[in-house]
Amino acid sequence: MPKRVLIATTGSLGDLHPYLAIGLELRSRGATVTIATNNYYRTRVEQTGLRFAPMGPHIAPINSEAMQQAMDLKKGPEYLLRHIMYPGVPAAYVEVIDALRRADVIVTHPIAYAAHIAAEKTGLSWISAVPSPTVFFSRFDPPVLAPYPFLANLRPLGPSLNGLIFRLARATTKPWMAPISRFRASLGLPPGHDPVFEGQHSPQRVLALFSRVIGEPQPDWPPRTLITGFVFYDQSSHGQGARS
Numbered sequence: 630m631p632k633r634v635l636i637a638t639t640g641s642l643g644d645l646h647p648y649l650a651i652g653l654e655l656r657s658r659g660a661t662v663t664i665a666t667n668n669y670y671r672t673r674v675e676q677t678g679l680r681f682a683p684m685g686p687h688i689a690p691i692n693s694e695a696m697q698q699a700m701d702l703k704k705g706p707e708y709l710l711r712h713i714m715y716p717g718v719p720a721a722y723v724e725v726i727d728a729l730r731r732a733d734v735i736v737t738h739p740i741a742y743a744a745h746i747a748a749e750k751t752g753l754s755w756i757s758a759v760p761s762p763t764v765f766f767s768r769f770d771p772p773v774l775a776p777y778p779f780l781a782n783l784r785p786l787g788p789s790l791n792g793l794i795f796r797l798a799r800a801t802t803k804p805w806m807a808p809i810s811r812f813r814a815s816l817g818l819p820p821g822h823d824p825v826f827e828g829q830h831s832p833q834r835v836l837a838l839f840s841r842v843i844g845e846p847q848p849d850w851p852p853r854t855l856i857t858g859f860v861f862y863d864q865s866s867h868g869q870g871a872r873s
Contacts, residue, residue, distance in 0.1 A: 635682070635732035637665040637725055637744035641690055644738055645670055646862035647760050647838050651736065652679045653862075665728050665744065682728035684743065686717040703776050707805070709740075710825070715808045718743045722812070729753055736836075739764045739829045742809065748831070750816055757831040762844030766826060768792040769847045799823060827851070 634655050638648040645666060652662040656679065664674045665684035674681040688695050699709040721743035729735060729747055734754040737744045748755035759765070763772040768791040773781045783790055802825050810820050822828035830851040837844065837856040846854065 633661045633663075633731060633733045634736060635663050635665055635725075635728050635734070636736045637684055637741040638738035639666055639684065639686070639741050640738065644740075644760070645673065647860045648736070648738065648758070649674070649677055649679065650860040650862040651758070653677060654860075663728060663732065665725050665741075682724070684725045684728070684741070685721040686713050688713065706776070710802070711805050714740055714742060715805065718746070718809060719812050722747055726751070737829075737831070740824075742824050742829075745824065745829060746809075746813060746816070746818070746821075749821075750818060754833065755831040756834045756836060757829060758836040758838055759829075760838045762837065762839060764829065765844075765847065765850050766795055766798075767847040767849050768795060769849060770844070771795075795826075799826060 632655075634652070636648050636652050638644055645664075648664065652664055656662050661680070663680040663682050664670075665682040666674065667685070667690065668683050668687040669690055671681050671683075690696060695713060699705050699713060701708065725741075725744045726747045729751055732753065734756065735744060735748050736756045736758055737748065739757070739759050745755075745757075747753075762770070763774075766772065768788040771780070771784055771791045771794070773784075780794065783794070803823060806823060806825075809824060813819070813821055832851075833853065835851045835854040837850075837854055838858075838860050839856070840858050841856055844856070846856065
């Protein structure tokens with residue numbers, strides 16, 4: 630029987646389109662595919678012929694005060710996590726857990742935190758998919774983060790220093806995840822890994838949705854990572870699937 634696949638993603642159109650491409654390709658191979666995402670994208674999803682399921686946060690992706698603050702170069706990431714994503718996890722979990730009851734496997738975006746927790750709680754087959762090598766936070770090939778471009782000058786100093794920088798980053802973000810820890814405890818789950826770092830990656834399979842031109846496999850990437858190449862969503866032909 631064809632698999633029933635739930636794809637959970639959130640963010641901008643750049644976070645939606647690659648996952649639509651995956652969904653269309655899976656549908657062309659006989660799967661029943663549902664996209665769980667922001668209510669503002671319902672029409673975009675349904676126009677492709679894929680099924681839609683709501684998964685918050687349900688905020689306007691453009692021209693909203695919340696998104697303007699989230700896009701701030703310096704304070705944006707902290708605002709996004711502490712004021713939008715983490716507080717919204719319990720409500721998003723209720724939505725995505727309902728959709729999971731009609732799925733055999735789930736594919737998740739890096740910041741679809743409620744979906745990560747739902748996959749762990751249910752034991753459903755889980756594949757995480759990342760659109761960029763940035764989120765691997767490799768000490769061997771560290772990302773250059775927009776708020777801290779000067780860190781690029783430290784890359785030649787090697788993995789030890791890069792690892793120290795990431796440990797400091799973990800120490801900074803760890804207090805932010807208190808709402809996540811409390812919610813996980815209410816579900817009977819252990820504290821878990823930091824959602825920004827290891828917590829976003831499935832132990833079963835990680836898909837790297839980019840080319841080796843921008844990211845070669847590194848020793849500290851998550852186990853069972855597969856580089857797929859770029860996937861492209863062609864809006865002019867909704868019947869087509871992923872191209873890589």
